[in-house]
Every structure is written in structure tokens, then in C-alpha cells.
Amino acid sequence: MVSRRVERLTSSLIRDVLAAAQRPGMISFAGGLPASETLQLPDFAGVPASVLQYGPSEGEPALRDAVAEQARQMGLRCDASQVLILTGSQQGIDLVAKLMIDPGTPVLLEAPTYLAALQSFHFFGADCLATPLEANGPDLVQFRAQLARRPAFSYLIPTFQNPSGRCYDRAHRDAVAAELDAAQVMLVEDDPYRELVYDPSCDRTPICARLERAPWVYLGTFSKTLAPGLRVGYLIASPELFPLLLRLKQASDLHSNRLGQWLVLRQLEQGDYPGHLARLRALYRDRRDQMHAALSAELGGLAHWQCPPGGLFFWLQLNHEGVDTRTLLPKALERGLAFMPGEPFFPAAPAAASAMRLNFSHSDPASLQRGMALLGQLLRESPAG
The missing domain is CATH 3.90.1150.10 (Aspartate Aminotransferase, domain 1)
Structure with a gap:
């Protein structure tokens, strides 16, 4: 059964x-x-034999360092100890759902939002609370009203949102951060598209970087910029959340593909990534x-x-x-x-x-x-x- x-x-x-x-x-x-x-077919020349062995659940240390450095440049206050390398950032959504959702748990989302996140949250029994998405961000009146229902977390895609393509402006990013801090509601910020920017005037500073009191998880990926088949993503989490997410990762797949991590790191360090x-x-x-x-x-x-x-x-x-x-x-x-x-x-x-x-x-x-x-x-x- x-x-x-x-x-x-x-x-x-x-x-x-x-x-x-x-x-x-x-x-x-x-x-x-x-x-x-x-x-492009990756260059496998120089692959060390060590990447074929079991590795650390947190991910390759050098890749975690590189991700943390990029995150600090975005404005996030973090270090490599808060970085968990994932089997695609979709795994981060799954880990958060396992950590936070029991049947009937309220979760605050944009409407519309990423359908695979909805699929995961519904699977674990979440009561999904919707906030309408306007041209420059969520309806702030509705957002505040839904926060009053004490959701376990808010899942948002502020930068080039999937499916709408919209980007929160600075005023909405500031307001959302202030509301989350006031309510002390956790933010899960999904940011897979931030590097695919065609209008440089968009404010892409993560909302997580604006938070002072609320816990947070920031999700990123190399699928949109390098190759989705590598399935290399990451999360960065508040210090109090990271150990729990790490244990869930260990229970899921021990660690992410080490060869994929090595290929990503090689592109970041030796390729012309910019x-x-x-x-x-x-x-x-x-x-x-x-x-x-x-x-x-x-x-x-x-x-x-x-x-x-x-x-x-x-x-x-x-x-x-x-x-x-x-x-x-x-x-x-x-x-x-x-x-x-x-x-x-x-x-x-x-x-x-x-x-x-x-x-x-x-x-x-x-x-x-x-x-x-x-x-x-x-x-x-x-x-x-």
C-alpha cells in the first residue's frame, strides 16, 4: 500500500x-x-580520478567558495559554510518542502508561479495562499494580508519570474523584505534567471540580501547558463536552516554529481564565463x-x-x-x-x-x-x- x-x-x-x-x-x-x-561538449581532459569517488554532501569545497563569492557580490551576507550544492535547484524546492510542510501547512506564493514548485508543495499537502503578481511585483496589500495568516514560508521568484518574465522593482523588493522581516516569515527566493538580463536597469539585488530578521533560503542554478543536463544547482541558507537542509540532502542522494561539479568549476575558473x-x-x-x-x-x-x-x-x-x-x-x-x-x-x-x-x-x-x-x-x- x-x-x-x-x-x-x-x-x-x-x-x-x-x-x-x-x-x-x-x-x-x-x-x-x-x-x-x-x-558545448565539455572538455574532460584533466578530470581527476578523485571525482569518481564518493564526496562531501555539502558539495565540492572550491565550488562552494565560488558560489559564496558570487553571492556576496550580489549583496548576500554569507560564506561557503552556508552553500549546499544540489542536483539542480529543483532539489532545493523539494528539500524546503520536506523541511517545512505538513498537511495543511500554509505557504505563500505568487500567482502565477513556477508549476513544479506547486507540484512539490501540493504533494506534501501545503495550503497554497496566492498573491496576485502585478507589473512590478506582488500586490502588496494582498501580500500583507496573506502574511497575517502565518504561512510557513513565502516562495518568490522576483527576477524574471517564471512564468510571467516580470522583475520586481526596487520599491517592491524593499517592501516585501520589510513585510517578511516584520512578520518573521521565512523567504525562499528562487533565482534561476538572474544572469539572463536584457535590460540592465532592472534591480536584481536578491530580496534575501535585504532581510534583517526573517530566515531565508536562496536558490540558484547553472542550468540556464551552462547546461541543464549537468544538473548542478545550489542553495544558500540562513545559518540556523543549513544543518537541517544538509541532513535532508544526505537522506536524499548523499551528494550531487561530482563530475558535473568539477565541470562547472572548471568553466568558472578557467573558461571565459563572463x-x-x-x-x-x-x-x-x-x-x-x-x-x-x-x-x-x-x-x-x-x-x-x-x-x-x-x-x-x-x-x-x-x-x-x-x-x-x-x-x-x-x-x-x-x-x-x-x-x-x-x-x-x-x-x-x-x-x-x-x-x-x-x-x-x-x-x-x-x-x-x-x-x-x-x-x-x-x-x-x-x-x-
């Missing part, structure tokens, strides 16, 4: 859509996949602009959106609320187009039937143009289009 938790276990729609998107000729705007041409980031930003900025232009040409009267200042996604709200994007998805897949409907990104499932998320990083320019034309055609053909 399986545990009762399994009754709350749901499949990941994005993994299902990505599986369908593997069909030949499919144009996919569904996943947050890096551009294929940015992925140059690589500059080239990545230029490529993705160009693809963002191409999608924005194609959206304006094909969907100008059908939807509205905000051009994202960074990250990998456009978030579209259709002008006609009668169009259900989850119903539209099978029709799109039949014609060779994949996208993510908006509904799974909300704690309350019916909240975004007329929204969708589109990824611009993975498709080449010709595919992007064809996909936008096809999406416009599908929406015009829909009964409410």
Missing part, C-alpha cells in the same frame, strides 16, 4: 508537453530549454525581440503581454476570456506547435484559462516566425477568437 501522499501526486504537464514536442517537425515554445547552439554570459545575453535578447515583433504582427489584437526584461518567457493574456488555452493545446499539437497553457501555474486551477507561457530561447528565427503565425491562426479559428 502506497502512502496517502501519493493521492496528491500529479504529473507535470510541462514534462508531458515536452515529450510530445519531441516529435519531428514540432515547433516548441513550451519548455525553458536553452538554445541548442549554446550547449564572455559566455555576454554572448548568451546577446543571442537571447535578439530572440526575445524577434518573438516580440512576431507577437505584435500575429497576435496584436488577440492578446496582451509585457516584453520581459530578462529570462526566457513571454506571458500572454488573451483578450477574449472565453478561449481556454488548455483546450487549445491539443489542437496546436496536432498542427505541430507546443506551448504551455496558463492554468497549471496558478494554485487555483481555473484562474488562468485564457493565459499561456511562450519560450523564446530554444527556437531558431524561422521556426519562431512559423510558430507565431500558426498560433495566431489557431486563435482566430477558436470559437471565441
